[in-house]
Amino acid sequence: MFAHLIIIFALTFAPAQTDAAVRQSEEEFARGVELQQKGDLEGARAAYESALQKVPRRFDALSNLGVIYARLGQYEQAIKCYQDALEVDPRQHAVRLNLGIAYYKTDDQEAAARELSKVVAAQPENLQARLLLGLSYYQLDRVSEAVAELQTVYRAQPDNLAAAYSLGSAYISLGRTDEAGELIGKVFRGVDSAEAHLIIGSLHLALKELQPAIEELTAASAINPRLATLHSQLGRAYLFSGNRDGAVKEFLAEIELNPRDFEANARLGWIYREDGRLDEAAPFLKKALELRPNDTGALYQLAQLSQAKGDTAGAVALLERTVARTPDFTPAHVLLARLYYKLGRNADAERERAAIQRLNEEQQKRQPTPESQGVGPRPNVQPGSPGGGTTPKP
Numbered sequence: 286m287f288a289h290l291i292i293i294f295a296l297t298f299a300p301a302q303t304d305a306a307v308r309q310s311e312e313e314f315a316r317g318v319e320l321q322q323k324g325d326l327e328g329a330r331a332a333y334e335s336a337l338q339k340v341p342r343r344f345d346a347l348s349n350l351g352v353i354y355a356r357l358g359q360y361e362q363a364i365k366c367y368q369d370a371l372e373v374d375p376r377q378h379a380v381r382l383n384l385g386i387a388y389y390k391t392d393d394q395e396a397a398a399r400e401l402s403k404v405v406a407a408q409p410e411n412l413q414a415r416l417l418l419g420l421s422y423y424q425l426d427r428v429s430e431a432v433a434e435l436q437t438v439y440r441a442q443p444d445n446l447a448a449a450y451s452l453g454s455a456y457i458s459l460g461r462t463d464e465a466g467e468l469i470g471k472v473f474r475g476v477d478s479a480e481a482h483l484i485i486g487s488l489h490l491a492l493k494e495l496q497p498a499i500e501e502l503t504a505a506s507a508i509n510p511r512l513a514t515l516h517s518q519l520g521r522a523y524l525f526s527g528n529r530d531g532a533v534k535e536f537l538a539e540i541e542l543n544p545r546d547f548e549a550n551a552r553l554g555w556i557y558r559e560d561g562r563l564d565e566a567a568p569f570l571k572k573a574l575e576l577r578p579n580d581t582g583a584l585y586q587l588a589q590l591s592q593a594k595g596d597t598a599g600a601v602a603l604l605e606r607t608v609a610r611t612p613d614f615t616p617a618h619v620l621l622a623r624l625y626y627k628l629g630r631n632a633d634a635e636r637e638r639a640a641i642q643r644l645n646e647e648q649q650k651r652q653p654t655p656e657s658q659g660v661g662p663r664p665n666v667q668p669g670s671p672g673g674g675t676t677p678k679p
Contacts, residue, residue: 601621
């Protein structure tokens, strides 16, 4: 009998409590919106959280709270709120866009690209999502995919400087310098901004025009020395012109501003390894490989470092990844064959020697002969003489 009364009591008063909770949640939500509009982010945060305590699965409160956390720079909390909101209603593409932006801000580019691609698939006309997706692809070294997205944005918005700058940079990365030059000349030539000097300098660098590249990049640095990739590009220009000390200084400056810059980490690690500073090289090369786990250059450089430090097994593992990733990279096969012999793995070494022979024969077939070019024998150019050189190639 007593249990029966408890059940009746609960059934009688539960709806009233629910209605009261909903009313209180609505009041807190309205207060949160008002405070947010006034710029009181902490007050709005508290109000939205109070609204959610009373009605936990409120899509509007979860979404708005995510925006508040993002504006406060607390992106991890923002991501959680956006994820919870999308569990309530996964069709809300604006919230998914915000989630992609939050991932981009935390440099989780894989997650950013995943979410932004969903927005673009659902809303092909959403140019903001396409621009951000292109930027994420570029950061992931998926440059061809980046170009496809950025071209769409730029064609629709030719005055969008961010799209033009990013597309020009992607063209340069792919070696499409004619397209880059046309775009940069149309949009940035004559513009006295750090970004304009940077992208013009980057184009000169891609064309191996080192002195103009240094001049443009130095001009960019004078305007905004904190511009992303600027010191990395200037470091490359110094390195290719033979100024290793200047290159090291610039790469270190880039890493101080942006520890996740692949180019600066990879180049600085290479310089230190070449100079025999193996312990100093290691963290930079490892960081480069962390940023791009399948990059052939980073794998090979780290393999050479491991060999130099006496870690033959570690070097072999890295070289095996290198040749699996890039089967026609002859230097990796050469070093791998040598290390296989050292480990007594003669059959594996012979397999690598066969691969080397095949690659050399293929290379010889691709070499033009004097007869095919309609010219006589070329003069022998010694390294370091005019027309030769011993510095790395851009």
